[in-house]
Amino acid sequence: MNTQHPSPRVPEALFGEPELEARWRARFSAARVSLPEWALDAPHARLYVSNASGVWELYAWDQATDTHRQVTDRPNGTLHGTLSPDGAWIWWFNDTDGDEFGTWVREPFGGGAKPVPALPDVPAGYPAGLEIGHRLVAVGVSTDDGSALYAHRDGRTERFYANENDAEVAALSRDERLLAIGHSEHGDSRHPALRVLSSDGFDVVAEKWDGEGKGLTALAFSPRKGDPRLLVQHERRDREELLVWDVEADTETELDIDLPGELVGDWYPDGEALLIAQFDKGRSKLYRYELATATLTPLDTPPGWIGGAGARPDGAVEYTWSNAAEPPLVRVREPGGEDRVLITPPGERAPGSRPLTDAFVDGPGGQVHALVSTPENDTRPAPTVFLLHGGPHSADEDRFSAYRAVWVDAGFTVIEVNYRGSTGYGSAWRDAIEGRPGLTELEDVAAVHDWAVSQGLADPDKCVVTGASWGGYLTLLALGTQPDRWAAGIAGVPVADYVTAYADEMEQLRAFDRALFGGSPSEVPDVYERCSPITYVDEVRAPVLILAGDNDPRCPIRQIENYLDRLAARGADYEFYRYDAGHGSLVVAETIKQVAIEVHFAQRVLGLV
Template sequence: MGGMTEITGSTTDPSAQDPAAAAAAASAPEWEQRFRAPRVSLPDWAEDAPDRALFVSNATGTYELYAWDRATGEQRQVTDRPNGTTDGVLTPDGESVWWFSDTDGDEFGVWMRQPFHGGRDGQSGDEPATPGLDASYPAGLAIGRDGTAVVGRSTDDDGTTVHVVRPGTAPVEIYRHRESAGVGDLSHDGTLIALEHTEHGDAMHSALRVVRPDGTTVGELDDTEGGTKELGLSVLGFAPVAGDPRLLVGHQRRGRWEPMIWDPTTGTETELAIDLPGDVVAEWYPDASALLVMHEFEARSELWRYEPEAGSAPVRVETPAGSVSGATARPDGTVEYLWSSAAQPPVVRSTSGAVVLDPPGLKAPASVPVEDVWVDGPGGRVHALVQRPAAPAEGPFPTVFEIHGGPTWHDSDAFASGPAAWVDHGYAVVRVNYRGSTGYGRAWTDALKHRVGLIELEDIAAVREWAVKSGLADPERLVLAGGSWGGYLTLLGLGTQPDDWALGLAAVPVADYVTAYHDEMENLKAMDRTLLGGTPEEVPERFEASSPLTYVDAVRAPVYISAGVNDPRCPIRQVENYVDRLKDRDAVHEVYRYDAGHGSLVVEERIKQVRLELDFARRHLATGTDPSAA
């Protein structure tokens, strides 16, 4: 069991070794300190070598992968790339680290492999992990105990393919389909492969297929009934013990996500008596005797232990109030989890009472807690999270509506440096879990189809009206902001609700929906066909109604847009089309382009982007303080 540790060697925070840099970092505004403070992810450990772990940290100023030998305390930086690396997996024996190598954040690349302790003479020891497979978008990966790998790939030409790669042999294709799919898991003995697929054409609701390594089918589970029902399934993992073919599966049969156990060799389905509101997911304890249950409800999460064979009720695993963004049960029975709240920065804790990883150097300053607000909207009660500046105590405040991405995601009571920066500058921040958000039941998540974007904005408008009437928000200083899908909703809202917003800040947005569809990665095309009911050629009126470009001439508020030039999700060409239309009519706008993909993994780049947004708001709203001084 890991206790207090330090990140050593090349992972150490540079400011911790340079007194002048440390002093400069400590004297920086608190909002910048929150970004620069070293963070670590929940460590992922090797199934057959639990003292070997892999985690992500920003300790050098860029998010990279680190190997950790918990028995010796040694920690080593695995990857070192200009635009960072976050996708990595340990082999079951802990001997190797697989990591995904793309080009400048474009998400298109190949899997690389290096020894857990690195190569000889200080070299990384990197080598291609799947020779014979061309570059692609990743679509899942599972690695067996004999070195066999099951590799999911997605390309514009081939759709999704799955290959079995055995050491020293050429890859063998066992699956291919035009619709999106992915590798879910590989059984403990390597004889069963679980795939998620959307062959029925609904990219929001997957079906499951378990196959042998030769591609022959063992079992099928499809709650969509060929696409006629909007019920999804997800792979949560095979039982982690030899000779046990049971698969833990997430399902939506009772209007929310919850787990069940499926034996694909017999077809037996075992319902689980976990009676908790909200969404429930789970993973196995290492001996398969129990499940570690994560319960998401109304923007917060908690952990439970459940023993399927005992027939007893789940037992609470005590965690502080807030959000658990990841958890794992260790072989000794303890649970490690990554926890934070809106007010308190993240920390990797253990049920033993220890802090599992505590990186050295600057600690992130706290922020203010969130308040829960429920507003009646056109589709039901809308949940919003509100943060108020500490001073002045009374509103109305200039207010930022920070809209989450996804769209199938949700804002939670978790630490976020971006909203905290706005609060530091005297703004209230409102985050809305609009229809399409997860955590409020299947019907809420699925409600946004066909009138995409417009439905979410109806919920945001309802919360905006509450914010003004309640005295929280100054109606003359309302900012609509967000990244990814939140950036899309920002541009769409500025055009369809031009009287409601004084300013717009859109990061990596969908701006021209038709061009975005044609340029984006293949699995997102499948999602758009599901959301809108077809392609731009098949349902042009829906794409037109949901595209920010349609309404660009109605935009009156100043607009700030930031975009990554290598972004495969919200490609740069469609952003440029929107910007050109703003230019044509001399609309007030600024554009910042940066050399990365769908966001940046470089800390100073993130700080630069927030500083530019804060400054844009200060200049156009005549409010707040200079971001370089606050």
């Protein structure tokens, strides 16, 4: 990078009141834990992710002795790990400074030895699934050449699948006879097909593809040995639902579950019932579904968002929960009905925040669901942040967000828009952005913006657009295509120049882009040009802040530099913050620094400080 781009100010404090300053920082620094997984045949051996050290790292928990051990300790953190079924080994993915490219290593659950390469004969790459059995390990690797799947058994590693299209290792049967993979040999990685192979020779046992525009996801094989049933998520009726597929008989049973929204599930350990999570309009609930009788029983969980759940061997259900006002907890619902906190991180719990309300706004493609958070001193119209989620196939929910909370503390109304492209609102809503990504979502954002102004909620002269990843892409695209709407823009790890991003990004994302745009940049150049923020960079009038990581494989740095150089050439009002990490930072202090930069930038631009 030859151009010296202006750096943002790093404020010593966002708030004059020490109590308020301490509160927003504590929301990020308070120790939190993920839902601990357990070893299949040794359920006392647990593994979770926590920020207790100040960096998100893996921790081992021996539940029998209630002892905890920090497993990884790397400058930029570690998120991806799992346990061998006997609980003897911890596997974790070893990349370089957050670039997501690397190999799997393993170390003893109890520690005492340095990690060693888990599969030394498997080349480095981006992870594409991992299934660990007692005798067989299957692992997927993605590189610029496509996808390759490997099996390791009896000290020997073999590549059993390779294709230029996206593929992954998806599920391994309990007796390790059957291996399910997801693939996109039909050319559409956003709507994958399934294939089940015999682990002895890797002959095809069964295949399933629902046709164009209808994806299938293998969730898990039955937990019973010798049971060939595979739980599958499908979208045959314009939403994500469930079916049970007997892969050896090649027969299936679609589960007719009368619930709104979309469904995902997993097995209870006896293989007779399923734990169902329902996602609907930004909230979620848990149910037990009896396969023999098709009986659905709700589990009485608090209103809010369930980030993950699993049924233990004794029938207890563990889950993570939060809502906008209350920080996350890992809870357990015992078979007898008692619901309690499972694990308490060290130190004080994060301070709470404000609840949110729902808005349903008529948009050009149908009703748009938005979540609205207002400051305690709700003086309207207020400066307003439109916080656009990433993905795009994701959604904003009634869950706790330290990031949302600091904006509210700073006196902003925060509006989160589940635009077309979001999940949880049906397949047609999710796929409506195909062939016109970015511009379609921003039509929905504009509709919600108009609604917020018309309701006296948002000050039209003090509206900020912000987001990270796909949300950062939408932010830059909004600044160029809707310049009259925005007083400032803040884009974290964005796509800024789509053609260059495509050239530099990881192959899995290139496959995603081809499916979303209708081809590669050489095949549909007009679509990429029309939907790229750099096309409209000369129309940007509002001050803009961009934050990016040096090692990001998803939104690579070169294409961001191209956009910044164009801003610099025309003397635009912009600032750039560059940091040593990948697609975001796992270091708590770095996250706090970036949030302070972002909020202070908006306050300065709007004349609030």
